[in-house]
Amino acid sequence: MSKKVFKPFWSYDIEATEQWLTTMANQGWRFSYFHTHTRLFFFEPAEPEAVTYNVAYHKKNTPNLSESLREDGWESVMTSGKWEVLQNATPSEDIHTYPLHIGVLSRNRMLLFVIGGLLTYMMLSLLFFATITSWTLLNDGTVSIEGSPMWIVTVTVGIIMWTWVPFLAIKLYKSNKRLSEGPLQSSRRYPQRASDSTQESFVKWKFGWQYAPDKLEKWLETMEKKGYQLSKVSMMGTRFLFVNGTPMNVCYTVDYQRGQSHGYFDLHHEAGWQLMFANNSSLSKWSIWAKPYEDTRPEFYSDRNHKLRHARRVAMTHGVTFGLLALMYVAMIGLNVTTLYRDGMSRLDWMLFFIYGFVIIEFAIIVSKSVRYYLRVKHTA
Numbered sequence: 573m574s575k576k577v578f579k580p581f582w583s584y585d586i587e588a589t590e591q592w593l594t595t596m597a598n599q600g601w602r603f604s605y606f607h608t609h610t611r612l613f614f615f616e617p618a619e620p621e622a623v624t625y626n627v628a629y630h631k632k633n634t635p636n637l638s639e640s641l642r643e644d645g646w647e648s649v650m651t652s653g654k655w656e657v658l659q660n661a662t663p664s665e666d667i668h669t670y671p672l673h674i675g676v677l678s679r680n681r682m683l684l685f686v687i688g689g690l691l692t693y694m695m696l697s698l699l700f701f702a703t704i705t706s707w708t709l710l711n712d713g714t715v716s717i718e719g720s721p722m723w724i725v726t727v728t729v730g731i732i733m734w735t736w737v738p739f740l741a742i743k744l745y746k747s748n749k750r751l752s753e754g755p756l757q758s759s760r761r762y763p764q765r766a767s768d769s770t771q772e773s774f775v776k777w778k779f780g781w782q783y784a785p786d787k788l789e790k791w792l793e794t795m796e797k798k799g800y801q802l803s804k805v806s807m808m809g810t811r812f813l814f815v816n817g818t819p820m821n822v823c824y825t826v827d828y829q830r831g832q833s834h835g836y837f838d839l840h841h842e843a844g845w846q847l848m849f850a851n852n853s854s855l856s857k858w859s860i861w862a863k864p865y866e867d868t869r870p871e872f873y874s875d876r877n878h879k880l881r882h883a884r885r886v887a888m889t890h891g892v893t894f895g896l897l898a899l900m901y902v903a904m905i906g907l908n909v910t911t912l913y914r915d916g917m918s919r920l921d922w923m924l925f926f927i928y929g930f931v932i933i934e935f936a937i938i939v940s941k942s943v944r945y946y947l948r949v950k951h952t953a
Contacts, residue, residue, distance in 0.1 A: 575601055575615045582611065583655075584683075584740060585747045586676050590625045593657075597623040603657065605650045624667060626658040629675035637671075638838035644669040672837050674850055677751045684744040691737050749807055773803065773815045781809075782858060783890055783941040785826035786948060792862075796822040805849035805860060824848075825861045825872035828886050845872065883949035890942040898935035901928050 582589045593603050601615035603625065626646070631654065637646055645662035646669075658671055776795075781788040792802060792812075801817040825845070829836065837847065840861060849860040863870050873879055905928050 573617065574604070575617075577613045577615070578611060579613055580611045581740075581743065582613070584680075584743045586627050586673065587747065587750060590627055593625040594623060597621055597625075603649060603659070606652060606657075608652045608655060621661065622663060624660045624662070624664055626660075626671045627676070628656045628658060628671055628673070629679050630654050630656065631675060631678070638842060640669050640838070640842050641671060646671065669841070672841075672847070673751050674837060677748060677850070680744050680748050680751070684741065684748060687737060687741050687744065691741050694733065694737065773813055774800075776812045776814065777810055778812060779810055780938070780941075781826070782828075782886075783938050784945045785828070785886065786945060788826050788860075789824045792824040792860075793822060796820055796824075802848060802862065809849055809851055809858065809860075821865050821869075823863050823865055823870050823872075825863075827859050827861065827872065828882065828889075829857045829859075830885070840872070844870070879949055883946040887942040887946035891939050894935040894938045894942075898932050898939070901932050901935075904928060 579589070579592075582592075596603065596615055597618075598620055600618060600620045602618035602621075602623070604614045604616050606613040637648065637658070641658075644667055645660045646658050647660070649657045649659050651657075654675075660667055778788060778791075795802065795814060797819050799817055799819040800814040801820075802812060803815050804813040805811070837850075841847070845861040845863045847859060848862050849858070851858045861872060873882070905925065
């Protein structure tokens with residue numbers, strides 16, 4: 573006799589859902605399928621067994637499994653819309669390659685952006701109401717509240733919103749943090765790095781590395797040669813966690829793509845590259861890859877023209893964006909110079925001019941870094 577379970581929030585914590593499916597298999601309930609809209613999971617009775625599950629999300633069509641995943645025992649159980657459930661009956665200690673959670677992470681980030689915006693609106697509305705009420709009490713001493721025939725609905729909706737929205741925001745944030753800072757590099761061709769809690773670790777911060785990615789690559793490779801192994805990169809890509817280990821040669825590549833297909837990650841995984849960071853947002857698609865080597869340094873892209881196109885893409889994206897912003901601030905200063913000269917300048921005006929000038933210099937530095945990065949690649953490629 574089949575069994576169905578209602579899981580309303582399963583898609584907001586994929587790792588917990590995968591572990592739950594594994595636990596159900598251990599208890600003799602083999603996953604069959606689920607309904608996306610009703611949030612119902614269906615199971616069939618079976619012999620208890622150890623099965624590893626992976627839940628994937630694809631923005632477009634569901635791709636076929638890569639050869640390396642198939643060889644490692646992964647198979648697709650079912651697809652429903654953009655969701656796909658994979659399973660692997662191989663003992664977990666013998667599984668070397670895991671499907672990536674890139675699609676799930678991208679979806680969660682978009683949901684967190686929407687839910688975070690809704691939560692911000694709710695908090696600002698509450699703050700506005702509290703401010704108006706306090707102001708009225710301090711000045712008039714009384715507040716008049718008009719009853720509503722729909723007050724039950726209003727109260728019910730308010731309770732649901734103030735419990736559901738914060739709950740989902742916290743759940744998504746924690747899930748995204750684990751997916752981003754955890755083993756995002758799911759292709760475990762090398763021993764899992766920094767898994768020993770007794771290893772001494774330390775944190776380094778890097779801001780603005782996107783404007784000169786080649787310098788980040790050299791810095792990471794130098795850290796590896798000193799015995800400092802990169803373990804995790806934060807969700808924002810600014811916090812780098814290292815552990816003390818054995819000095820080794822590791823080639824790092826920082827890649828920027830305007831569009832990343834699922835095959836993009838499979839292609840480089842099958843070539844032996846380990847994904848250390850991925851920011852698959854709609855605005856910037858950065859990824860950091862690592863590959864140990866002994867004698868010959870590997871190449872992420874062997875084609876010289878591809879390297880130049882990549883560097884040109886980075887320089888053009890940042891150069892045009894921040895160059896236009898800098899010109900906009902210059903125009904703002906120019907439009908106000910005549911008026912300020914006639915009417916005089918107050919302290920606020922001086923402060924605004926200082927802020928505008930600082931922003932223009934900062935944007936100019938970013939443009940300069942991006943252009944110099946392209947010139948370095950053009951000279952060495």
